[in-house]
Amino acid sequence: MPGIWTSEKILSLAPDAASAAAGKGLASARKWVSLGRSERAIWGECQGSGAKPYQTRIDLSEPAFKCTCPSRKFPCKHGIGLFLLADAQPGAFKDGGEPAWVTEWLASRAERGEKKAKKVGDAAATPVDPAAAARRAAERRKKVLGGIDELELWLKDLVRHGLAAAQGKPYAFWEGIAARMVDAQAPGLGRMLRESAGIAATGGAWAERLLERVGTMYLAAEGFRRIEALPLEAAADLREAIGFTQRQEEVLAAGTAVTDRWLVLGQRVEEEERLRVQRTWLWGGESGRAALVLAFAHHSQMLETTLVPGAVVEADLVFYPGAWPLRALIAERRGMAAEIKGEWPAALGFGSIGAAISAYSAAVAKSPWIERFPLALRGVVSVRREGQWRIVDEGGDELRVMPGYGKGWELLAVSGGSGVGVFGEWDGRNLLPLGVQAGGRFVGF
């Protein structure tokens, strides 16, 4: 089994704490009547309360789970337990000889994958009902325009009375207009407003950061009024910033797939209004392109966690349209995920901080909505000065690490004072390191 699946990561797959605990309880060889594994799958039979043992199987390529138990949770405790057991006691599993109930399931999964790909193609070929779709789009546009009118008035009021006056306002001051934007089907603007409320509450150069935000929202609002006049890519970026979603089928059908060995370099989960948003950063070892895969889940739902930092995944990615495309979908995975070994491929990352910042400048010049930019830096060290972590390259240029970053000592420990590869999110001011490549090994934080 690939070493990327540690017990901690396996437990993060559990749909809830009870399933995680029950899974741990089943991670013991004596609970299983049989245990086996092959290159692509692991399986086991677990004696439950029924007469016949449950048949649990895991397709390691994603991983995907299947169990004959009646539980509605997914993956069920047997799946979690089996996976944990494979990590803790690989020796307990017999090699080879997939039983029919495993082989058939794997075959049916492959078949379904093909059907799905075909369906995507069909869906793109025949739009549901062009007239109805156009009507819905026009209605949405009207609603967003209405919201934008309100937002512009509100923003103008804000700068008329001054940002200093806004600083003392309660959260409801921001929340009211943010909720309005959500109603007007412009949730992206709503999110920006909510974040602005936080900026006003912080110290330092808050007025400057707030003005940046406010100006950006105004730009979005003004831009949307004349969106037809914008180049297609810029219009796509703007629509995404405002909060239009694109159906995955459309993205897959319209884009061209980029096939590469993608290194999974970082993953972050943030809470946004009852919604968990997971950002996973990939970087193509051959194409040299960075990609962002987003996953969303409501509280009770499980986040898609098949992309594990430290893994290399051979896959076809399709990028969302945009002037500087970063967001992507996985169209198809090819084969099993492996562990990042050795050093980063030559195409990955930047050799100096200067080169990285130039790339960032070029990106934001084309797509001003980019908030977090992926930076992979080679040959850098981490340094602590006056209680502040910094990343310094061979030429002596430096980037500031996010104040309050919690893994500074870990990063220093892994780098050991010699040049290492550091991957992180750059927001234009601070770097949030998410992983290090040192001594032939990737360590994710």
Place this chain on the structure above:
Amino acid sequence: MELWRELVKAALLGTERERSAPATTAGPLGEVVGRLNGTDAEGRLLAAAAVVWAYRRAGQGVAKADESQRTLPAEDEEWLRVSGRAGAQLGLMLGGEHGELLGEWLAAAASARKRAPEEWLPALLHAGKTQESLRDLVLAVAGERGRWLGAQNPEWGYASRGSFDEALWERGRLDERVAVLREVRRKDAGRGREWLAGVWEKESPDDRPKLVGCLAIGLGMDDEPLLESMLDDGRKEVRKAAANLLSLLAGSRLVKRMIERVEPLFEGSGGKRLRLAVKLPAACDAGMVRDGVERKPQGGYGERAWWLVQMLADVPPGVWAKKWGKAAGELVAAVQGEFAEEVWEGWGRAALRHRDAAWAEPILTAAVGRWTKDDSPVALDVLADLVGLMAARRREEWLIGLVKSGPAQAAALLGQSKFAWGERLTLEVLAYLQSQAAKADYQTFWRWSAVMKQAGTRMDPALAGDAAAGWPAEGKGWGLWKSGVEQMLAALQFRRDMLEAIKEA
């Protein structure tokens, strides 16, 4: 940039107050800003902010690092890093799961000559800071990188290899001075003693107790005169610590005085088949208090019995063997009368203090013989430590016998064991537990539930697989035992996995 600063100022104050003409600048940016023909001042300000911010963001420069204090890279490592699986298990323990096994993990890694993954070093160095007993192992397993890291964070100063700054002895804080003194004692005990003797009179009473403790390192008869003089110190903690150290030195005047005090309390009779009767001391005089005897009894003893126990504990038990010409076992059997148990306890404590294993089994056997229900005749912690003092092979035999003949007593002693159980003892205890687990006998269950908490961390991990088989599947009794047994098996299995993972490449 001037333009941006003006925009921020205008926005901060508000356009209703800041009515100056819209800011502008030269060059292409100025041209763009100039073309922003919003209908009102607010719109122009907002649009200008958006444009100038985008311009600034896209054109930002890079800061130069202050290179004046660059740290040298860490040295190359001698040991290999443990496998990723072993590293993940270490991470679990540092995060609190199976945390009690951390010491075992570190010892196993050190003996396999493998080091901890770098990303766990901060947490590991922190564990070494809070748990002093782990420090040596932490340092071994943290490798060169750990030393390098320790030198950069004062919190982990103990890990830094930097040669000891002996000047700290003169001017450091108390904890620094203690650290320096301990290090000097380790290298050259005499030098450390001279240091301490040289400044002793000038030390504040509050600092003295901690400094005395340093003499425990490299303790020898050369330290006796200094320690003896400390028995007259004004601070009780100092007197107590000095008396404690002196009692470890068989040739010290304190030990001689204790022998003189206790000898007359014994009366031998019976010639070849010796019988020993004991009297309790009549009073606790100032001399006894000076030598560290506590007047107020502890642990349910009578006053005078407690004085006897304390004094006996200071006397190396070999003294008695020599005096009566008998082996430990014969002497334990020879003690008669109502205070026999106090004598055993005193001898037991003395055997532990002077690491004299010959006394362990006789005292334990005598104590087991007088055990009533759940009350041990000698303090249970003393007995449990005596079990630990026995030679490993003999201990296994003795405990296996005890599980068979007196499972209640075996449970009490095993519940406090601090040693690793061998294969046979592990199997014996498993067989006993399995024989009980189907019965719903609450008393037996409670007695053994404390043992099961320990057992997973003490049993032979090679037997983890066998240990999992042979338990009842259901039944009234099993409902009672199930969760305790499963926790025990989980800990045992985790140890097996962790030891196996440390071995793998």
